[in-house]
Amino acid sequence: MSGNDEVVSEAQIAVHWREEELFYPPTRFVGQANASDPAILERFSEDNFPECFKEYGDLLEWDHYWHTTLDTSNPPFWKWFVGGKLNASYNCVDRHLKRDRNKAAIVWVPELEEDDTVILTYQELYQRVNEMAAMLRDFCGLKAGDRVTLHLPMVPELPITMLACARLGVVHSEVFAGFSGAACGGRIHDSGSRVLITIDGYYRNGELLDHKEKADEALAVAKSEGSEVEQVLVWRRNPGKYASNTPMVAGRDVFVDELLQSYKHQVVAPVSMPAEAPLFLMYTSGSTGKPKGCQHSTGGYLSYVTGTAKYYQDIHPEDTYWCLADIGWITGHSYIVYGPLSLGTTTVMYEGVPTYPDAGRVWRIAERLGVTIFHTAPTTIRMLRKLGPEEPKKYNYHFKHMTTVGEPIEPEVWRWYHDVVGKNEAVVVDTWWQTENGGFLGSTLPGIQPMKPGSCGPGVLGVFPVVLDEEGNEVEAGSGRAGNICIRNPWPGILQTIYGQPDRFVQVYYEKYCRDKNSKDWRDWPYFAGDGAMKAADGYFRILGRVDDVINVAGHRLGTKELESASLTVPEVAEAAAVPVIDEIRGRVVEMYVSLKPGLSPSKEISDKVAAAIEVEIGKIARPKNVWIVPDMPKTRSGKIMRRVIAGISNFTDPGDLTTLANAEVVEGIRHSVQSEKLAKGDVPRELSPQEVAEIQSYGHAD
Numbered sequence: 148m149s150g151n152d153e154v155v156s157e158a159q160i161a162v163h164w165r166e167e168e169l170f171y172p173p174t175r176f177v178g179q180a181n182a183s184d185p186a187i188l189e190r191f192s193e194d195n196f197p198e199c200f201k202e203y204g205d206l207l208e209w210d211h212y213w214h215t216t217l218d219t220s221n222p223p224f225w226k227w228f229v230g231g232k233l234n235a236s237y238n239c240v241d242r243h244l245k246r247d248r249n250k251a252a253i254v255w256v257p258e259l260e261e262d263d264t265v266i267l268t269y270q271e272l273y274q275r276v277n278e279m280a281a282m283l284r285d286f287c288g289l290k291a292g293d294r295v296t297l298h299l300p301m302v303p304e305l306p307i308t309m310l311a312c313a314r315l316g317v318v319h320s321e322v323f324a325g326f327s328g329a330a331c332g333g334r335i336h337d338s339g340s341r342v343l344i345t346i347d348g349y350y351r352n353g354e355l356l357d358h359k360e361k362a363d364e365a366l367a368v369a370k371s372e373g374s375e376v377e378q379v380l381v382w383r384r385n386p387g388k389y390a391s392n393t394p395m396v397a398g399r400d401v402f403v404d405e406l407l408q409s410y411k412h413q414v415v416a417p418v419s420m421p422a423e424a425p426l427f428l429m430y431t432s433g434s435t436g437k438p439k440g441c442q443h444s445t446g447g448y449l450s451y452v453t454g455t456a457k458y459y460q461d462i463h464p465e466d467t468y469w470c471l472a473d474i475g476w477i478t479g480h481s482y483i484v485y486g487p488l489s490l491g492t493t494t495v496m497y498e499g500v501p502t503y504p505d506a507g508r509v510w511r512i513a514e515r516l517g518v519t520i521f522h523t524a525p526t527t528i529r530m531l532r533k534l535g536p537e538e539p540k541k542y543n544y545h546f547k548h549m550t551t552v553g554e555p556i557e558p559e560v561w562r563w564y565h566d567v568v569g570k571n572e573a574v575v576v577d578t579w580w581q582t583e584n585g586g587f588l589g590s591t592l593p594g595i596q597p598m599k600p601g602s603c604g605p606g607v608l609g610v611f612p613v614v615l616d617e618e619g620n621e622v623e624a625g626s627g628r629a630g631n632i633c634i635r636n637p638w639p640g641i642l643q644t645i646y647g648q649p650d651r652f653v654q655v656y657y658e659k660y661c662r663d664k665n666s667k668d669w670r671d672w673p674y675f676a677g678d679g680a681m682k683a684a685d686g687y688f689r690i691l692g693r694v695d696d697v698i699n700v701a702g703h704r705l706g707t708k709e710l711e712s713a714s715l716t717v718p719e720v721a722e723a724a725a726v727p728v729i730d731e732i733r734g735r736v737v738e739m740y741v742s743l744k745p746g747l748s749p750s751k752e753i754s755d756k757v758a759a760a761i762e763v764e765i766g767k768i769a770r771p772k773n774v775w776i777v778p779d780m781p782k783t784r785s786g787k788i789m790r791r792v793i794a795g796i797s798n799f800t801d802p803g804d805l806t807t808l809a810n811a812e813v814v815e816g817i818r819h820s821v822q823s824e825k826l827a828k829g830d831v832p833r834e835l836s837p838q839e840v841a842e843i844q845s846y847g848h849a850d
């Protein structure tokens with residue numbers, strides 16, 4: 148954030164929360180919990196850092212044991228478990244064969260209810276991963292260190308492909324299937340992939356979507372940026388039946404199911420990788436520039452997700468664990484694939500929309516499969532609550548544990564989750580973390596620490612958060628003031644770097660609060676998370692949301708700059724500004740303001756073009772709720788668009804002080820036309836909380 152004094156910084160906003168009542172974990176849960184002895188808190192205390200993380204490392208099988216738990220010689224490029232060697236695919240598959248060969252590893256539920264559920268035992272997963280690895284090695288010529296882009300939806304072929312890459316030490320970079328071909332193309336180029344792995348189609352809302360068509364666009368965009376993709380591997384949703392209208396390109400595109408026939412029964416020895424070797428890239432949005440390729444390590448990352456999945460998700464090998472996220476996001480990588488499989492449990496994957504064909508679908512799946520642990524996001528909880536508040540009662544499932552992740556959850560919604568979805572018998576964890584972090588950063592330890600609706604809890608084991616003001620002073624617990632949440636120490640799951648941009652990595656996460664750039668002491672390098680937060684007297688954190696120009700739509704980060712650049716691809720558009728609008732279900736949605744080049748008049752056609760451009764450049768998930776064409780943007784004297792003013796208009800809040808505007812006279816006209824159209828459509832937000840108002844009023848000050 149700049150020291151722009153015309154706005155109130157997050158740290159200065161006094162927040163008056165009602166202290167929520169605590170909930171205690173059910174005795175039955177505590178009785179079986181992986182962590183129920185408070186001695187664990189002592190083992191992971193700051194005095195025992197960093198050696199405490201040996202406990203997580205020891206949950207894995209190593210080919211060579213490490214000699215140094217944490218190497219801080221080149222801050223902030225921390226190295227964990229240095230000297231150690233291991234293979235992630237071996238740890239998630241092979242090591243379970245001896246005892247659990249015939250146990251379900253992955254249970255895949257297709258979206259159409261009449262279609263059969265697919266169960267892959269650990270033995271079958273082993274076979275399929277090996278055959279795919281053999282093909283990637285021998286047909287594509289891929290080897291350790293190469294990057295491969297995956298653009299796959301929620302089908303079993305996604306984890307199979309990830310684990311096949313990991314077996315070879317190949318770095319996978321999965322792009323969420325809902326992202327557009329163009330977004331995928333940018334990530335192909337950035338990661339330097341010469342192979343794209345995709346699928347012909349998949350089901351969404353009862354419809355078989357054509358997904359392969361995005362591959363051609365992705366390749367065209369990658370090419371325009373200077374990257375040539377040599378091979379496109381196409382899985383088929385129904386083997387043998389091609390579901391896309393896009394022709395296969397001879398010499399470039401191949402059907403994976405056909406090709407795999409030549410690799411039947413092949414076994415590939417897992418490649419022993421240094422702990423520090425990258426396992427995967429996951430792109431995420433920031434306030435400026437292009438999405439950042441967060442690079443995660445093999446040893447540190449896998450240890451961290453295994454340890455946190457064990458203690459915070461309370462996964463036991465005999466559980467049936469269901470995380471409703473998409474593997475295209477970090478949550479799915481860590482807590483559908485790597486964490487659960489490393490622990491040898493059964494992980495459930497669902498292909499489609501949670502409310503398809505009706506609001507009971509999720510609970511029917513939970514009942515039929517005997518799901519014991521359930522994991523989803525506030526946006527889904529809000530939607531299920533709205534569409535079927537009584538549905539959970541109709542089904543005979545019993546969760547012992549539930550997770551919420553991705554955005555702040557309103558205490559009211561939390562209580563419905565706990566009381567109705569959890570039937571008052573499940574423990575709930577609200578896990579705060581980010582793509583960059585590999586695994587949880589803030590959460591209650593479910594068998595030991597009580598729950599508080601709306602707060603994630605304290606820092607997790609071995610992670611020590613602090614709330615800092617703009618000057619770097621600690622904002623005291625219980626002071627009722629918010630600030631920037633930072634993590635004082637490194638942890639094994641942290642990203643290693645932004646792929647190809649080490650300087651940006653240092654700048655984004657460390658520059659703001661680094662006390663001494665020459666210091667080799669981790670204590671001088673707090674990690675800046677980019678979230679506003681408040682620490683209560685009991686040490687629990689309440690996360691308020693992003694302090695940068697990132698809009699969190701249904702738990703997914705969209706960068707203001709990406710939305711604005713996409714709008715500017717429309718030739719008529721001269722200027723564009725994205726603002727968040729508070730939304731009952733999705734948390735926040737995007738509204739775009741654009742002004743046109745001279746001589747052009749506003750039309751629905753142009754607004755539609757802007758919405759379409761965003762869909763093409765980013766994906767459907769970013770589609771703006773409204774596109775407002777305005778005669779001029781409210782600007783400061785130095786020409787900066789004052790996003791907080793238009794954000795205030797869109798949210799019906801006070802747009803704040805206008806005296807610093809160079810053209811304050813435009814505001815009233817914009818307000819009138821936008822708000823009267825919204826009123827006519829009945830599109831008025833509910834009454835906002837003081838925190839939400841503060842968020843809108845300080846939006847966009849991170850220029």
Ligand code: WT7
Pocket residue numbers: 431477478551552553554555556577578579580581582583603676677678690691692693699702703704
């Ligand atoms: C941002 C990270 C990591 C999983 C999915 C999102 C927000 C995440 C919570 C939570 C309040 C949360 C933060 C964070 N966030 N979890 N439990 N309570 N806010 O990953 O796309 O990297 O987004 O999501 O604002 O910075 P992501």
